[in-house]
Amino acid sequence: MGILERIKEIEAEMARTQKNKAVRREYHLGQLKAKIAKLRTQLLEPPKGASAGGDGFEVTKFGHGRVALIGFPSVGKSTLLTMLTGTHSEAASYEFTTLTCIPGIIHYNDTKIQLLDLPGIIEGASEGKGRGRQVIAVAKSSDLVLMVLDASKSEGHRQILTRELEAVGLRLNKRPPQIYFKRKKTGGISFNSTAPLTHIDEKLCYQILHEYKIHNAEVLFREDSTVDDLIDVIEGNRKYIKCVYVYNKIDVVGIDDVDNLARQPNSLVISCNLQLNLDRLLARMWEEMGLVRVYTKPQGQQPDFGDPVVLSSDRGGCTVEDFCNHIHRSLLKDVKYVLVWGTSARHYPQHCGLGHGLEDEDVVQIVKKKEKEEGGRGRFKSHTNAPDRISDRLSQMLFRATIKPGISAQSYDKCCFYPDSICALMLYKMRQACVHALHPKNSAAVASSYGAGAVHDSGGNRHAAPFDPAIAELERRLEDKEWEREHYRILHGDAEKDDHMKEWEEFLREEEDFINDDDRFNVSDRIRALFPKIDLTPKDGFVSLDELIRWNLDQARADQLHRSAREMELYDKNGNGIVSFTTFRALRQQSHGDGNSLGFPWWKEEHFNASDVNGDGFLNKTEFHDFLNPSDSENPKIVNLLCRQELRQRDKDGDGKLNFEEYFHGLHDHIHGYDDENAAISHIGNMTIAKERFSKLDKDNDGFISEHELEPVLDKLHLSEHYYARQQATHAISEADKDHDGRLTLEEMIENPYAFYGSVYFSDDEDYFHEEFR
Numbered sequence: 208m209g210i211l212e213r214i215k216e217i218e219a220e221m222a223r224t225q226k227n228k229a230v231r232r233e234y235h236l237g238q239l240k241a242k243i244a245k246l247r248t249q250l251l252e253p254p255k256g257a258s259a260g261g262d263g264f265e266v267t268k269f270g271h272g273r274v275a276l277i278g279f280p281s282v283g284k285s286t287l288l289t290m291l292t293g294t295h296s297e298a299a300s301y302e303f304t305t306l307t308c309i310p311g312i313i314h315y316n317d318t319k320i321q322l323l324d325l326p327g328i329i330e331g332a333s334e335g336k337g338r339g340r341q342v343i344a345v346a347k348s349s350d351l352v353l354m355v356l357d358a359s360k361s362e363g364h365r366q367i368l369t370r371e372l373e374a375v376g377l378r379l380n381k382r383p384p385q386i387y388f389k390r391k392k393t394g395g396i397s398f399n400s401t402a403p404l405t406h407i408d409e410k411l412c413y414q415i416l417h418e419y420k421i422h423n424a425e426v427l428f429r430e431d432s433t434v435d436d437l438i439d440v441i442e443g444n445r446k447y448i449k450c451v452y453v454y455n456k457i458d459v460v461g462i463d464d465v466d467n468l469a470r471q472p473n474s475l476v477i478s479c480n481l482q483l484n485l486d487r488l489l490a491r492m493w494e495e496m497g498l499v500r501v502y503t504k505p506q507g508q509q510p511d512f513g514d515p516v517v518l519s520s521d522r523g524g525c526t527v528e529d530f531c532n533h534i535h536r537s538l539l540k541d542v543k544y545v546l547v548w549g550t551s552a553r554h555y556p557q558h559c560g561l562g563h564g565l566e567d568e569d570v571v572q573i574v575k576k577k578e579k580e581e582g583g584r585g586r587f588k589s590h591t592n593a594p595d596r597i598s599d600r601l602s603q604m605l606f607r608a609t610i611k612p613g614i615s616a617q618s619y620d621k622c623c624f625y626p627d628s629i630c631a632l633m634l635y636k637m638r639q640a641c642v643h644a645l646h647p648k649n650s651a652a653v654a655s656s657y658g659a660g661a662v663h664d665s666g667g668n669r670h671a672a673p674f675d676p677a678i679a680e681l682e683r684r685l686e687d688k689e690w691e692r693e694h695y696r697i698l699h700g701d702a703e704k705d706d707h708m709k710e711w712e713e714f715l716r717e718e719e720d721f722i723n724d725d726d727r728f729n730v731s732d733r734i735r736a737l738f739p740k741i742d743l744t745p746k747d748g749f750v751s752l753d754e755l756i757r758w759n760l761d762q763a764r765a766d767q768l769h770r771s772a773r774e775m776e777l778y779d780k781n782g783n784g785i786v787s788f789t790t791f792r793a794l795r796q797q798s799h800g801d802g803n804s805l806g807f808p809w810w811k812e813e814h815f816n817a818s819d820v821n822g823d824g825f826l827n828k829t830e831f832h833d834f835l836n837p838s839d840s841e842n843p844k845i846v847n848l849l850c851r852q853e854l855r856q857r858d859k860d861g862d863g864k865l866n867f868e869e870y871f872h873g874l875h876d877h878i879h880g881y882d883d884e885n886a887a888i889s890h891i892g893n894m895t896i897a898k899e900r901f902s903k904l905d906k907d908n909d910g911f912i913s914e915h916e917l918e919p920v921l922d923k924l925h926l927s928e929h930y931y932a933r934q935q936a937t938h939a940i941s942e943a944d945k946d947h948d949g950r951l952t953l954e955e956m957i958e959n960p961y962a963f964y965g966s967v968y969f970s971d972d973e974d975y976f977h978e979e980f981r
């Protein structure tokens with residue numbers, strides 16, 4: 208008796224058993240199912256001596272994903288291929304027009320997707336009828352199946368085809384059963400479950416295993432599985448594949464039917480003839496395939512947004528390691544770490560290891576290990592290129608300064624890169640004394656690196672303080688030089704530009720030499736010297752998050768004070784320690800023009816007055832410091848002013864308070880978006896959570912949020928030094944805390960210096976172009 212006949216016979220027996228009410232029915236059925244599964248597997252094995260291929264069916268895989276068109280004859284598969292890919296595939300009104308596999312390419316979202324047109328299949332395909340077996344083999348090799356159905360034909364077609372595909376081990380839109388199964392050499396059967404089982408018990412499980420002649424194995428059910436699930440796991444050759452049911456020819460059926468079909472699960476209705484919904488079909492295909500486009504960014508250059516590396520979890524995975532392997536297998540051994548921007552990163556850029564999971568549209572820069580013996584100028588510099596140095600540095604600074612949360616590849620493209628000359632100009636603009644404050648809400652940039660030269664966000668006075676006071680000192684000197692140069696230019700015009708440029712270069716060279724000088728600046732020694740100054744409360748040999756936050760905050764405050772003092776010097780011409788608004792405005796306009804037109808409204812008189820604690824019309828040193836750093840001020844007048852400004856911006860109906868609508872659309876995401884713990888929910892803008900948070904803020908329960916009620920969340924709107932200090936600390940710990948105990952030992956810090964001296968390393972990595980590795 209042939210395999211097919213035996214299957215038929217068992218199916219008949221199953222039908223009989225199904226009617227039988229006996230208690231043992233389930234056991235018997237289970238056994239029969241296992242028998243059929245075994246026979247079907249045999250059926251799939253190629254006949255002895257047959258060639259592996261299949262009559263022109265073997266099409267080379269091409270592109271980033273493969274999609275197969277499966278369906279009965281004459282449903283419009285070839286027409287669809289022609290429409291989507293432009294590749295001609297013969298279409299005709301008679302059945303079995305297509306007799307082999309015809310590939311076409313869809314260009315979508317910078318990726319190439321291979322679409323395969325296949326001959327129509329018929330009932331019994333799984334048993335070898337028509338070209339069924341070959342077609343199904345191609346379907347198995349695909350990342351997605353589009354089951355094309357004729358909207359005007361019977362609904363039953365969908366079930367028949369699904370059954371055919373299931374019969375050969377394809378599982379459509381299902382995930383693998385949660386059953387752990389391992390064959391053993393001895394020890395009998397160990398049967399366990401972590402969930403209550405309602406379809407299978409120990410005895411039935413034994414029987415099925417027995418049918419497979421398995422007498423030693425470990426089975427652990429992690430969910431309420433069925434006999435079919437267990438058989439799938441034992442067979443182990445199932446292919447779990449996504450399938451979209453595409454109903455074509457909706458032009459020939461009534462609207463009610465179309466509506467009905469469109470509501471079926473995993474379905475989409477189209478018409479090739481009228482070109483209806485084809486764009487939706489493409490979008491759906493894209494979504495289902497879950498492709499992850501990763502853009503490479505050579506150091507110091509614009510990311511290559513034209514040519515992504517495309518990963519997917521079905522094809523080799525989406526980790527950094529998979530990404531490196533994709534570029535070139537030999538790359539992996541050279542990778543030290545990578546920098547990631549995009550949705551998978553918690554801050555920008557995030558230092559990531561090989562295990563980090565990448566997401567669509569991430570940007571990745573590979574930082575390679577450096578060979579010590581390489582003839583560089585020091586540990587950090589592998590090359591110097593004097594004429595380019597300044598512009599390089601400036602563009603890097605700008606680069607770090609401009610990246611913001613929520614960045615997408617497109618916005619990244621627009622915001623980050625300008626020619627060096629513009630970079631330089633913008634950097635100067637950024638650093639100009641009073642250009643500190645674009646609207647404070649922009650100051651939500653995430654501190655990205657930690658170390659020398661890390662000028663941050665353009666908002667507020669934000670300037671990430673280096674971890675190491677020695678670097679901070681260099682950084683201050685660098686800034687002061689730049690400052691002098693800028694004011695020299697304002698006072699004297701550009702006449703002496705060249706001289707100043709020389710001086711500036713000289714300074715940079717000195718700074719570079721200092722950092723590269725092993726005797727003067729040995730990173731390990733530096734960390735050793737700083738450790739006891741950070742590990743203070745308690746002094747226990749570990750740097751905790753709180754200790755690191757405190758340390759960062761101290762560095763940042765020192766930096767802030769230095770800059771305020773420098774500015775004070777500028778405005779306090781006669782050196783009496785106070786500045787009036789009139790003087791401030793006059794000088795400010797003289798050097799920068801009318802700030803208002805450039806959009807810096809906060810320094811207006813209102814703000815100045817709020818900073819004037821004692822109300823004498825002048826700002827002393829402390830008041831002036833608060834004036835420049837409002838987000839960090841505790842002066843109640845400033846706090847109140849900031850709240851008022853925030854409220855004003857969102858108060859659409861002008862009643863001086865925020866109702867829920869105004870809160871939800873103007874504030875909710877803003878407040879919670881920067882809050883790491885809440886990031887996941889806030890972005891969805893979940894109404895219920897928003898309502899809860901609204902009533903929490905609405906202390907007096909009057910259904911509105913007033914100025915005062917905004918105070919508790921002001922630090923989320925105007926990110927303070929404390930916020931950045933925490934962020935830098937969290938980031939550094941996540942990078943260096945190798946034993947994951949949440950704190951750092953001296954060894955951990957020494958072994959991961961880039962977590963603290965990031966920019967020293969960043970600015971000096973050798974150039975790398977991913978093209979070389981292709």
Ligand SMILES: Nc1nc2c(ncn2[C@@H]2O[C@H](COP(=O)(O)OP(=O)(O)OP(=O)(O)O)[C@@H](O)[C@H]2O)c(=O)[nH]1
Nearest residue numbers: 281282283284285286298299303304305327479480
């Ligand atoms: N009314 C209507 N007819 C269509 C549509 N799409 C395709 N057809 C017609 O359906 C017939 C079969 O189309 P094909 O593309 O050859 O179908 P196929 O699925 O490739 O068929 P086989 O290769 O035989 O399996 C042709 O006459 C097409 O013109 C549609 O959206 N509406």
Ligand SMILES: [Mg+2]
Nearest residue numbers: 284285304305
């Ligand atoms: Mg065809």
